[in-house]
Amino acid sequence: EPEVTQTPSHQVTQMGQEVILRCVPISNHLYFYWYRQILGQKVEFLVSFYNNEISEKSEIFDDQFSVERPDGSNFTLKIRSTKLEDSAMYFCASSEIGFNTGELFFGEGSRLTVL
Amino acid sequence: AQKVTQAQTEISVVEKEDVTLDCVYETRDTTYYLFWYKQPPSGELVFLIRRNSFDEQNEISGRYSWNFQKSTSSFNFTITASQVVDSAVYFCAEGGTSYGKLTFGQGTILTVHP
Numbered sequence: 001e002p003e004v005t006q007t008p009s010h011q012v013t014q015m016g017q018e019v020i021l022r023c024v025p026i027s028n029h030l031y032f033y034w035y036r037q038i039l040g041q042k043v044e045f046l047v048s049f050y051n052n053e054i055s056e057k058s059e060i061f062d063d064q065f066s067v068e069r070p071d072g073s074n075f076t077l078k079i080r081s082t083k084l085e086d087s088a089m090y091f092c093a094s095s096e097i098g099f100n101t102g103e104l105f106f107g108e109g110s111r112l113t114v115l
Numbered sequence: 116a117q118k119v120t121q122a123q124t125e126i127s128v129v130e131k132e133d134v135t136l137d138c139v140y141e142t143r144d145t146t147y148y149l150f151w152y153k154q155p156p157s158g159e160l161v162f163l164i165r166r167n168s169f170d171e172q173n174e175i176s177g178r179y180s181w182n183f184q185k186s187t188s189s190f191n192f193t194i195t196a197s198q199v200v201d202s203a204v205y206f207c208a209e210g211g212t213s214y215g216k217l218t219f220g221q222g223t224i225l226t227v228h229p
Contacts, residue, residue, distance in 0.1 A: 033215045043152075043160070043206060043219040056216055091160060095215055104215055106152075106160040 002026045004107035006092050012113045013082055021077045021110045023092030032075045033093040033104065034067065036060065043091065049075065082114045117142050119209050121220035128197050129228050136192045136205050136223045144168075144211030149183065149190040154204040154222070163205075166190065197227045 005024045013019050025032050034046040048055040049067055066078045075094075079086055089111050093104040118141040128134045140149065151163040164174065166183055174181045178195045194201055204224050208217040 031215050035217075042221045043208075043217075045216045045218070048215045058216075089158060093215070103162060103165050104150075104217065105162065108157075108159040111158075 002105075004092055004094055004105050006090075006107035006110045008110055009108070010111045010113070012115065015084060015114055016081050019079045019082055019086075019112060021079075021090050021092075021112070023075045023077070023107055024073050025075055025092065025094030026105055027073070029094035029096050029105070031055075031095045031097065032067075032069070033095075034077045035091040035093060035106075037089045037091065037109075038085075039088070046077075046090075079112075082112075084114050087112055087114045117144075117209055117211065117218040119207050119218050119220035121205075121207055121223050123223045124221070125224040125226070127226045127228065130199060131196050132227075133193060133195050134197050134225065134227075136194075136207075136225065138190045138192065138207030138220060140188050140190065140207070140209045142209055142211060147209055147211040150208040150210065150217065151181070151190075151192050152206045152208065152219075154206060156203070160206070163192075194225075197225075199227050199229055201225060202227045 007022045032049045035043050036046055037043045045058050047057040047061045047067055064080045068076050089109045091109045092107045095104050120139045122137055147168045149166045153161040153163055171183050171185055180193045182191045204222045206222045207220040210217040
């Protein structure tokens with residue numbers, strides 16, 4: 001069964017460092033997303049991406065964050081200068097359709113710990 | 116604004132009991148979608164169901180059933196004859212016409228004891 005894969009599964013970094021989280025969406029999917037879950041809290045939308053540009057972003061997704069699809073398979077989330085409050089589980093997701101919110105397939109998550 | 120409320124923070128049951136997880140949503144969209152996801156201890160988000168706002172038929176899938184009531188803006192989830200493997204955090208979510216933007220509830224921690 002096709003799945004969304006994420007790397008790394010866990011990353012520990014020092015405050016102020018840049019972090020790149022990687023995702024390989026399901027191959028025929030066109031819409032890509034990042035969500036975040038701070039430990040013990042709800043899952044929050046960060047950004048959606050379609051046709052090589054951001055479709056929508058939340059207020060969490062400030063200038064420290066960026067997304068990119070550098071090639072035909074990867075979808076990355078970059079945090080330019082990490083803060084303690086960026087510690088969370090980051091989920092990548094993809095879907096065949098975006099409008100009318102199709103089924104989102106989530107990856108297993110990348111846990112980011114900022115020290 | 117979109118909001119999803121799961122009033123039950125934690126539920127604890129004994130195996131074979133039935134359990135219902137409540138979900139109440141608020142949305143300004145006329146067309147919207149409702150979801151349930153399961154998050155087991157391993158952390159991934161497992162899709163359970165997606166319903167659109169035009170389809171109020173209840174749905175059953177094995178031991179799982181969902182009751183969508185538009186009049187009360189609720190989308191409740193029932194597990195019949197619960198099992199220990201059902202222990203997880205369950206999230207209800209709502210999505211409208213924004214591209215894949217789901218609004219999640221706070222989650223309900225379900226613990227099923229043997």
